Amino acid sequence: MTTVREADAIDAPSADPESRLHDDHHDALRLWLRLLTCTLLIERRIRAQLRDSFAMTLPRFDLMAQLERAPAGLKMSELSRRLMVTGGNVTGLTDQLVGEGLVVRKRVPGDRRAQAISLTPAGRRAFAAMAEAHERWIIALMDGLSQSERDRLYGLLGRLKRGVAAMPTQEHA
Amino acid sequence: MTTVREADAIDAPSADPESRLHDDHHDALRLWLRLLTCTLLIERRIRAQLRDSFAMTLPRFDLMAQLERAPAGLKMSELSRRLMVTGGNVTGLTDQLVGEGLVVRKRVPGDRRAQAISLTPAGRRAFAAMAEAHERWIIALMDGLSQSERDRLYGLLGRLKRGVAAMPTQEHA
Numbered sequence: 001m002t003t004v005r006e007a008d009a010i011d012a013p014s015a016d017p018e019s020r021l022h023d024d025h026h027d028a029l030r031l032w033l034r035l036l037t038c039t040l041l042i043e044r045r046i047r048a049q050l051r052d053s054f055a056m057t058l059p060r061f062d063l064m065a066q067l068e069r070a071p072a073g074l075k076m077s078e079l080s081r082r083l084m085v086t087g088g089n090v091t092g093l094t095d096q097l098v099g100e101g102l103v104v105r106k107r108v109p110g111d112r113r114a115q116a117i118s119l120t121p122a123g124r125r126a127f128a129a130m131a132e133a134h135e136r137w138i139i140a141l142m143d144g145l146s147q148s149e150r151d152r153l154y155g156l157l158g159r160l161k162r163g164v165a166a167m168p169t170q171e172h173a
Numbered sequence: 174m175t176t177v178r179e180a181d182a183i184d185a186p187s188a189d190p191e192s193r194l195h196d197d198h199h200d201a202l203r204l205w206l207r208l209l210t211c212t213l214l215i216e217r218r219i220r221a222q223l224r225d226s227f228a229m230t231l232p233r234f235d236l237m238a239q240l241e242r243a244p245a246g247l248k249m250s251e252l253s254r255r256l257m258v259t260g261g262n263v264t265g266l267t268d269q270l271v272g273e274g275l276v277v278r279k280r281v282p283g284d285r286r287a288q289a290i291s292l293t294p295a296g297r298r299a300f301a302a303m304a305e306a307h308e309r310w311i312i313a314l315m316d317g318l319s320q321s322e323r324d325r326l327y328g329l330l331g332r333l334k335r336g337v338a339a340m341p342t343q344e345h346a
Contacts, residue, residue, distance in 0.1 A: 017235075028315040029308050031323050032215060034330045039212040041337045042205060048342065062190075135202050142201035144336015149329055150204050156318070156326040157207045163317015164214045169221065 042141055049137050054130050063093050064127045073106060073116030102126055215314055222310050227303050236266050237300045246279060246289030275299055
């Protein structure tokens with residue numbers, strides 16, 4: 001999944017979404033672009049580290065993380081829903097992981113057409129090792145904040161999340 | 174660019190990356206997954222609104238936003254770098270926007286092989302209308318936070334951003 005272009009993007013210097021701001025932009029827009037920048041910077045680090053340490057892509061790691069939480073397996077539709085991200089091809093990712101013996105497709109009892117996807121024992125072991133490293137990387141990346149700053153940031157993001165979720169989706173311009 | 178699968182993901186209910194947490198996970202990991210969830214929730218709203226109001230995809234909007242800041246145009250390599258995101262095909266996106274008359278490719282004087290991409294006058298007008306709506310949507314999405322909460326969140330994310338940027342990239346597990 002890693003292309004030359006993707007590798008270039010990972011190692012690119014610090015241009016970021018905040019660079020597109022004008023002086024007269026509303027503070028809410030500044031806040032959004034900073035939030036997006038933080039997410040992209042952390043994701044870029046994690047992506048590079050998964051690649052270098054485990055030859056793993058982030059979409060495949062995210063897929064395995066969802067399966068790890070569902071020992072009974074997930075239907076393809078539910079897996080797509082949980083992954084939230086757009087642009088990834090869940091079927092293609094699953095095919096690759098099946099090919100490597102990390103994931104398996106099984107029939108769903110009582111539903112002739114549906115299949116459930118779950119981790120194999122090898123997939124579970126591989127994911128455990130990656131998840132431990134992933135948590136360590138995240139702890140290091142958040143280390144610029146004190147415990148109290150992390151707590152406050154967590155609380156404020158919780159308020160933001162609830163505010164966004166409470167907003168009706170049909171409220172278009 | 175919008176596929177059926179992408180549309181499904183946009184309208185999916187509230188499962189999010191935070192759902193994969195275990196009780197014994199470090200607070201830094203909780204914080205990261207909440208940050209990621211907020212970004213994905215807001216991005217999903219913006220994606221749906223750009224689609225419904227302007228028949229525009231988010232990657233194309235982001236590309237036009239970068240060009241709007243560079244009236245003299247950007248080389249393809251610089252445009253890829255500024256977009257930061259992986260997985261998008263900058264050449265493909267540019268081809269579409271050229272086809273719609275919103276973006277133009279020009280020779281770079283003194284560099285026979287390079288081309289600079291810039292907005293056409295029509296592209297500039299179209300972007301101005303979208304950017305105004307985009308800012309309005311973001312203001313509405315952030316409305317669950319008070320001005321003082323937004324200020325604090327902005328400050329904390331600034332500290333996080335500096336902390337991540339200061340971390341050496343070669344620090345792998």
